[in-house]
Every structure is written in C-alpha cells, then in structure tokens.
Amino acid sequence: MFTFKLLAGSGSGGPRLGLMTTPRGQVETPAFMPVGTYATVKTLTPEEVRGLGAQIILSNVYHLYLRPGVELIRRLGGLNRFMNWPGPILTDSGGFQIFSLAPFRTLSEEGVTFRSHLNGDLHMLTPERVVALQEELGVDIMMCLDECPPYPCPEGELKRATELTGRWARRSLAAWRQQGPALFAIVQGGTRADWRREQAQELGELPFSGFALGGLSVGEPKELTFAMMEAALPVLPVEKPRYIMGMGLPEDLVEGVARGADLFDCVIPTRNARNGQVFTAQGALMIRHAAYAEDPRPLEEGCGCYTCRHYSRAYVRHLFQAREMLAYRLLTLHNLYYYLSLMARMRQAVKAGRFPEFYREFYRQRQSGGEARG
Amino acid sequence: MFTFKLLAGSGSGGPRLGLMTTPRGQVETPAFMPVGTYATVKTLTPEEVRGLGAQIILSNVYHLYLRPGVELIRRLGGLNRFMNWPGPILTDSGGFQIFSLAPFRTLSEEGVTFRSHLNGDLHMLTPERVVALQEELGVDIMMCLDECPPYPCPEGELKRATELTGRWARRSLAAWRQQGPALFAIVQGGTRADWRREQAQELGELPFSGFALGGLSVGEPKELTFAMMEAALPVLPVEKPRYIMGMGLPEDLVEGVARGADLFDCVIPTRNARNGQVFTAQGALMIRHAAYAEDPRPLEEGCGCYTCRHYSRAYVRHLFQAREMLAYRLLTLHNLYYYLSLMARMRQAVKAGRFPEFYREFYRQRQSGGEARG
Numbered sequence: 001m002f003t004f005k006l007l008a009g010s011g012s013g014g015p016r017l018g019l020m021t022t023p024r025g026q027v028e029t030p031a032f033m034p035v036g037t038y039a040t041v042k043t044l045t046p047e048e049v050r051g052l053g054a055q056i057i058l059s060n061v062y063h064l065y066l067r068p069g070v071e072l073i074r075r076l077g078g079l080n081r082f083m084n085w086p087g088p089i090l091t092d093s094g095g096f097q098i099f100s101l102a103p104f105r106t107l108s109e110e111g112v113t114f115r116s117h118l119n120g121d122l123h124m125l126t127p128e129r130v131v132a133l134q135e136e137l138g139v140d141i142m143m144c145l146d147e148c149p150p151y152p153c154p155e156g157e158l159k160r161a162t163e164l165t166g167r168w169a170r171r172s173l174a175a176w177r178q179q180g181p182a183l184f185a186i187v188q189g190g191t192r193a194d195w196r197r198e199q200a201q202e203l204g205e206l207p208f209s210g211f212a213l214g215g216l217s218v219g220e221p222k223e224l225t226f227a228m229m230e231a232a233l234p235v236l237p238v239e240k241p242r243y244i245m246g247m248g249l250p251e252d253l254v255e256g257v258a259r260g261a262d263l264f265d266c267v268i269p270t271r272n273a274r275n276g277q278v279f280t281a282q283g284a285l286m287i288r289h290a291a292y293a294e295d296p297r298p299l300e301e302g303c304g305c306y307t308c309r310h311y312s313r314a315y316v317r318h319l320f321q322a323r324e325m326l327a328y329r330l331l332t333l334h335n336l337y338y339y340l341s342l343m344a345r346m347r348q349a350v351k352a353g354r355f356p357e358f359y360r361e362f363y364r365q366r367q368s369g370g371e372a373r374g
Numbered sequence: 375m376f377t378f379k380l381l382a383g384s385g386s387g388g389p390r391l392g393l394m395t396t397p398r399g400q401v402e403t404p405a406f407m408p409v410g411t412y413a414t415v416k417t418l419t420p421e422e423v424r425g426l427g428a429q430i431i432l433s434n435v436y437h438l439y440l441r442p443g444v445e446l447i448r449r450l451g452g453l454n455r456f457m458n459w460p461g462p463i464l465t466d467s468g469g470f471q472i473f474s475l476a477p478f479r480t481l482s483e484e485g486v487t488f489r490s491h492l493n494g495d496l497h498m499l500t501p502e503r504v505v506a507l508q509e510e511l512g513v514d515i516m517m518c519l520d521e522c523p524p525y526p527c528p529e530g531e532l533k534r535a536t537e538l539t540g541r542w543a544r545r546s547l548a549a550w551r552q553q554g555p556a557l558f559a560i561v562q563g564g565t566r567a568d569w570r571r572e573q574a575q576e577l578g579e580l581p582f583s584g585f586a587l588g589g590l591s592v593g594e595p596k597e598l599t600f601a602m603m604e605a606a607l608p609v610l611p612v613e614k615p616r617y618i619m620g621m622g623l624p625e626d627l628v629e630g631v632a633r634g635a636d637l638f639d640c641v642i643p644t645r646n647a648r649n650g651q652v653f654t655a656q657g658a659l660m661i662r663h664a665a666y667a668e669d670p671r672p673l674e675e676g677c678g679c680y681t682c683r684h685y686s687r688a689y690v691r692h693l694f695q696a697r698e699m700l701a702y703r704l705l706t707l708h709n710l711y712y713y714l715s716l717m718a719r720m721r722q723a724v725k726a727g728r729f730p731e732f733y734r735e736f737y738r739q740r741q742s743g744g745e746a747r748g
Contacts, residue, residue, distance in 0.1 A: 038692070038693070038696045038698055039689070039692065039693075040693055040698050040700045042698065042699060042700070043699045043700060043703075044700070045680075045700065045703070067692070067695065067696060068667070068688070068691075068692040068695070072667070072668055072688065075668060076668065076670055076686060076688055076689070077670075082686070082688075082689050083689065084684045084685060084689075293442070293446070294446055294449060294450065296450055296451075306419075310458045311458060312450060312456070314442070314446065314450055314456075315413070315450070315456050315457065315458075317442075318412070318413065318441070318442040318456075319412070319413075319414060321441065321442070322412045322441060324412055324414050324416060325416060325417045325699050325702060325703070326414045326416070326417060326418070326419065328699060329417075329419070329699070329703075
C-alpha cells in the first residue's frame with residue numbers, strides 16, 4: 001500500500017520533509033532517485049546503489065519495452081527480481097523518451113506511434129498500454145504517459161500537448177487498477193506559468209498517488225524552471241509527493257527542495273561521471289585535466305565515499321585516461337554518493353529547522369572553491 | 375623476504391603443492407594470477423579480486439612505464455598503494471609486450487629500442503633498467519627482460535633470441551639488489567625442447583627466486599606447449615617456484631599443474647568475459663546467444679559466485695546486449711571465480727593425494743556438458 005506522510009513543511013512553498021511508504025520499503029523525502037534506464041544503474045551493482053544511501057531508483061518503461069521487452073521481464077519475475085533490486089522502483093512512462101529519442105513518431109488522440117531508436121521497428125503506445133506495461137514490470141510507482149514538448153515550443157503546439165497530457169492522465173487514471181503500483185500524474189505546460197498552474201490544479205483534484213512536473217530542464221533558462229515550480233507546486237494537494245522530472249545539477253536539487261519538491265531524478269551524476277566530471281561541495285572538476293596527474297588527494301577532501309577513502313585523483317585520472325571501466329565505477333560511486341549525501345543533509349536541515357543556514361552554506365562552499373570549481 | 379616451500383610433489387614432474395611467502399603475504403600454489411595490466415584487474419575493485427580468492431595479481435611494467443609512468447607511481451607510494459591492492463604483485467618485464475605490441479623495435483645486445491604503441495614516442499629499455507623500474511614500482515616479484523620470439527620462428531632467429539634472453543637474465547641478476555622484490559628468470563627456446571632444457575639448466579643454477587617459461591601459448595600447437603614444459607620443468611631446481619607465462623584456458627591450467635607448474639597468469643578469463651564468454655565446468659558458453667534470452671538459470675548452475683547467486687542468464691545477456699558495463703563486471707566476476715576455484719580445487723586434490731581423480735572428473739564434466747560447451 002502506497003502512502004505519503006508529510007512530516008515538516010507545507011504545500012505552499014518552502015522545503016518539506018516526508019516519508020513515502022511503498023510495498024517494497026520506505027523513502028525519506030526529499031529524495032534523489034538514481035537512474036537505471038536499462039534495469040541497471042550504470043556500472044554499479046544494486047548493493048552498491050543501496051550502500052550509497054539510495055532508497056528508490058528510477059527505470060524506464062520505454063527502454064525496457066524495446067529491450068529486453070516487458071513480457072520477458074514479467075516472465076522472469078518482474079523488474080525487481082530481474083535486476084536484483086529489492087527496494088522501490090519508479091518507472092518513467094516513456095513520454096520524454098519517445099519525444100526525444102524515437103524517430104518518425106506520429107501522435108494521435110489515441111496514443112503515439114513511433115519507431116524504435118534501436119532497430120526502427122514500429123510501435124504504438126497508449127496511456128492505457130503504458131499503465132499495463134508498468135503493472136507487468138511490477139514496479140512501485142508508475143508514471144502516466146505524457147507528451148513532453150520541447151523548449152522552445154510554439155504556443156499552439158504547447159497548448160495542444162499540455163491538454164493532450166491532461167486527457168491522457170485521466171485515461172491513465174481510468175485504466176489504473178489501483179492495486180499494486182501507485183500512479184503519478186505528470187503536469188506539463190512548458191514555460192507558461194498559467195498553464196502549469198491550471199493543469200496542476202485540475203490534475204491535483206484527481207485521486208493520483210502523486211504528481212510530477214515534466215518538461216522541465218529541457219533547455220529553458222533556470223529562472224523559468226524555478227518559476228514553473230513556484231507556479232505549479234503550491235496548487236498541488238499538500239499531502240501528496242511532488243516530483244520534478246529529470247532535474248538536475250546539485251544546485252537545482254537545492255533550489256527544488258527550497259521550493260517544496262519531494263522527488264528528483266537525473267542522469268547527470270552517473271552520465272557525467274562517465275565523462276570524467278566529479279561533483280564536490282566546492283563545485284565540479286574534470287578528472288582528465290593534467291593538473292590532477294600526480295595529485296595524491298582524493299576526488300574530494302573529507303568525502304567518505306569508497307573512491308575517496310581508497311584512491312587518489314592521480315589513480316582515477318590514470319584509469320580514466322586509459323579508459324579503464326573501473327574509472328567509470330569509481331567516478332559514478334563518488335558522484336552518486338555526493339548527490340545522495342546532499343539530499344540527506346537537506347533532509348536533516350529541514351528536520352532541524354535550519355534549511356536557510358544549509359542553503360547559505362551550500363553556496364558559500366562553492367564560492368570558496370579553488371581549482372575544484374565547475 | 376621471499377621464500378618458497380614445497381609441501382607436496384617433486385621437481386621431476388607431476389603436480390606440486392607449495393607456499394610462496396612474500397613481504398605482502400602468502401600465496402598457495404599452484405596459483406592463478408589475475409591480470410591487472412594498467413594497475414587494475416579490468417572492471418573490478420581490489421576488494422572484489424581478493425574476495426574471489428586471488429592471493430597475488432600480475433601487472434606489467436611495460437604498460438605502466440608508458441602510462442602513467444613508473445616515476446609517477448613511485449612518487450605516489452608505489453604500485454600497491456596506487457591501486458589499493460595490499461597483496462603481492464608480480465610484474466612482467468615487458469619482453470612479451472615489446473615484441474607483440476610495439477612498432478619499430480630495434481634490438482641490440484644492450485637492450486631494445488621501441489616506439490610506444492600509444493603515441494609513437496621512442497623508448498630504450500635494458501635488462502638493468504627493467505629491474506630498476508620494477509624496484510621503483512615496489513612490487514614483490516620482478517621478471518627479467520627477455521626477448522620473446524614468435525611462433526613459428528626461423529631457427530637462427532630463435533637461437534639468437536634464446537641466447538640473448540639468457541645473457542639478459544644474467545645481467546638482470548647482476549643488477550638486482552637482492553633486497554625487496556624477488557627476481558624470476560625467464561626461460562625461452564621456442565618449441566625446441568633441447569634449447570628449453572639447456573636454458574632451464576643453465577639459469578636454474580643461478581640464484582634467481584624463481585623461474586618462468588616464456589614464449590609459450592603464442593600460437594604453437596598445444597602438444598608442443600606441454601612438451602616444452604615437460605622438457606624444461608624437471609631440470610629446474612625443485613625448491614623454487616615455476617611459472618608458465620600467459621597460459622591459458624582452464625584445461626591448460628589443469629595440464630600445467632599435472633606437469634608440475636606452480637604459477638599461471640592469463641588475460642583469458644577477464645578478456646573473454648568482456649566478449650561474453652562464460653567458463654563453466656561443462657565448458658564455455660557465449661552469453662549473447664539467443665538461447666539465453668529468457669533463461670532463468672544462473673550462468674553456471676551450482677556456482678557460488680556473486681553473479682550466479684543473484685542474476686539469471688537472461689539478465690546478464692540483456693546487459694551484455696545493451697553494452698552495459700555491469701555485464702562486463704558480472705561476467706568477469708564469474709570467470710575469475712571459476713579460474714580461482716579451479717586452482718583451489720586442484721590444490722585440495724594434490725593435498726589429498728587424489729589429483730588423478732580430479733583430472734578424470736574435470737574432463738568427464740566437460741564431456742557431459744550439453745549446451746554449455748565451448
């Protein structure tokens with residue numbers, strides 16, 4: 001049974017503290033969900049992901065539907081068993097992926113027809129089918145199929161996509177069996193604060209388990225991202241979790257929590273790790289830089305992650321330059337540890353009523369960063 | 375202080391049991407050394423390598439000399455500290471690598487001049503320099519620089535290379551400070567049993583810490599490989615470890631132990647893992663085959679490795695097809711576990727005086743293998 005309990009904060013802005021309960025365990029919020037697109041948080045084992053402090057991970061029905069197939073995963077006991085992750089999983093519906101990855105998509109009121117970005121095969125997905133697929137995967141939180149408009153987007157197109165997303169959310173709700181997985185609606189509306197607010201209000205009146213803001217961090221200026229959160233979040237029901245999809249950098253998480261978001265996911269800590277970017281309290285550094293060739297210090301001084309406890313920047317740089325897979329593991333471990341610890345520190349700060357102090361300190365440390373600045 | 379104690383068996387053929395003691399720990403022999411060319415056993419952490427049962431690993435002075443540089447590793451505290459491996463390390467001298475990888479090499483009595491296969495830079499290595507480089511790395515067992523002839527090789531060329539290897543071994547011995555790392559000589563001689571025997575006898579009279587057969591498993595028929603072992607091993611001093619370089623498949627290890635070898639290394643379990651080859655008692659299988667797409671069984675039934683305890687063939691195949699790095703990790707873990715367990719079982723069999731039974735059972739299991747055959 002899915003529940004969400006608000007422990008501190010409100011619905012009208014400002015940081016919140018919550019406890020989300022799913023059949024596979026509890027999630028303290030605000031929380032960051034590591035991304036496991038293909039039923040693996042890239043380079044890591046589930047035990048490692050758990051050891052970093054992750055209580056929930058995200059996967060993607062679009063990717064799993066194309067490869068290895070939802071039916072195959074179902075026959076093998078569901079996604080949790082397939083990938084050996086015993087905790088909660090939230091799956092994205094594929095809306096974002098279909099509109100960003102798939103070639104030759106054709107949209108209709110009924111659903112979306114698209115070609116696989118892997119082999120060109122033609123597929124059709126509807127809101128109802130996407131709910132059914134996620135139920136087959138046996139995950140804990142499902143997302144409604146949405147149309148994710150790009151930025152910038154002509155107003156007419158944006159309005160049409162937003163309205164279609166709303167109608168699809170209602171169809172998803174009707175298709176949902178309300179047993180097993182929870183179902184979150186996605187609020188679109190591009191960078192139109194009025195449409196965001198209106199859709200949040202409309203969907204917020206429906207019995208979804210939680211709500212997400214989609215179509216953000218797709219290229220729009222940061223001020224607009226935060227303005228959309230400020231427009232939409234306060235009108236959502238206070239006692240349900242709010243999820244900002246696909247965002248972001250560490251500072252985005254801080255700004256998101258400051259505005260009352262409960263859940264986040266992003267490929268940045270894992271993908272950028274594989275490109276050699278190291279997140280630290282002082283900012284980001286690129287491990288390939290020659291300055292680190294003989295640097296005996298850990299990636300981040302004082303960091304308690306496995307990588308920082310055992311290896312020098314010089315060693316990680318050597319592995320990275322030699323394209324050794326261990327480099328990607330060590331960098332992924334550090335970055336996810338940084339992200340998940342950042343969330344834990346924010347939760348502690350909200351709990352102790354000192355989020356403003358945390359917020360100031362977060363930006364102060366970045367300003368003091370020397371070579372370790374983005 | 376380096377010592378080797380023969381616990382069972384003799385020097386004149388047949389399996390042996392030994393205990394090699396190095397400043398960084400003991401190694402029960404016969405032993406397989408996982409290969410960590412670039413200061414990493416590819417895809418794994420040192421803790422994982424240790425957890426698989428490895429008591430010693432192999433690295434390579436040629437590769438580390440070119441990247442990141444031996445001097446850099448020395449300044450960072452030596453190879454063990456650099457890569458976070460607390461146990462013994464044996465480094466190959468680079469003979470094999472120079473003759474198989476480096477373009478434009480020029481050989482002289484003094485040493486070998488070659489261009490880096492990475493960037494074309496010109497380098498000169500001598501037997502004395504290679505000893506010094508390995509001492510700088512701070513490893514536990516050093517190998518003498520050798521000239522590794524190809525197979526087939528014209529007789530005149532083979533004779534010249536073998537004799538040069540002998541003279542270089544003497545120069546290495548003279549350059550060795552005999553404090554810190556042990557020093558192993560390498561016996562060459564191609565597929566000439568008489569030259570192998572002669573060089574083993576000559577070098578065997580010198581105070582090396584141990585002896586290796588080099589230039590095997592370079593394309594010659596297996597009968598010749600084993601014939602060379604049978605020619606050279608019995609004339610080596612009984613109380614010193616014997617190492618067969620760069621060999622081989624599981625059956626090669628069994629045949630090597632049967633002929634009295636104590637140490638092995640090979641990239642096969644790790645490299646082939648990355649190509650999707652799974653070693654099992656019944657033979658090898660290729661995980662990419664469609665037959666495994668929905669196979670709920672572990673890679674090898676009854677296997678106790680991390681991969682087999684937690685994942686299906688279907689999942690590992692999915693990761694492999696999606697080129698997920700976790701696939702290479704899971705396959706490497708399994709293959710190294712298989713190799714290291716095979717060695718442990720051989721040691722137990724020798725100890726219990728039932729190696730012949732082990733040997734028969736090893737081949738019986740392979741013959742009974744159904745789809746899991748190479």
